[in-house]
Amino acid sequence: MHELSIAVSMVERIIEESEGRGGLQVEAVHLRLGVLSGVDKDALAFSYEIACEGTFLVGSRLVIETVPLLIYCDICKMEHAPESIQQMDCPQCHSPSQKIIRGRELEVAALEITA
Numbered sequence: 001m002h003e004l005s006i007a008v009s010m011v012e013r014i015i016e017e018s019e020g021r022g023g024l025q026v027e028a029v030h031l032r033l034g035v036l037s038g039v040d041k042d043a044l045a046f047s048y049e050i051a052c053e054g055t056f057l058v059g060s061r062l063v064i065e066t067v068p069l070l071i072y073c074d075i076c077k078m079e080h081a082p083e084s085i086q087q088m089d090c091p092q093c094h095s096p097s098q099k100i101i102r103g104r105e106l107e108v109a110a111l112e113i114t115a
């Protein structure tokens, strides 16, 4: 279950940042998760709870925003949003090996701080 190791390192980074800014009270963590990140949203949410145990982040919320897939076709010179992640070729010219612009994100977008 690699979601747990992701959650643990995420929590460690948040704690570091919070302490670096003088001990912020984090109420919620906003995460951007791409559909191609290979991370299961529910498993990550569950792992986050476990990772928070014993830290001051316990009780904080994890808000996961799913980032849809966006590819760029060099031939059409256009961005495309495929309907499924199984369909990685250009919907217009059907050429493969597209550049992925969005969809691989796994990043903390924002921290909600208790005033």
Ligand SMILES: [Zn+2]
Binding pocket: 073, 074, 075, 076, 077, 090, 091, 092, 093, 094, 095
């Ligand atoms: Zn194309």
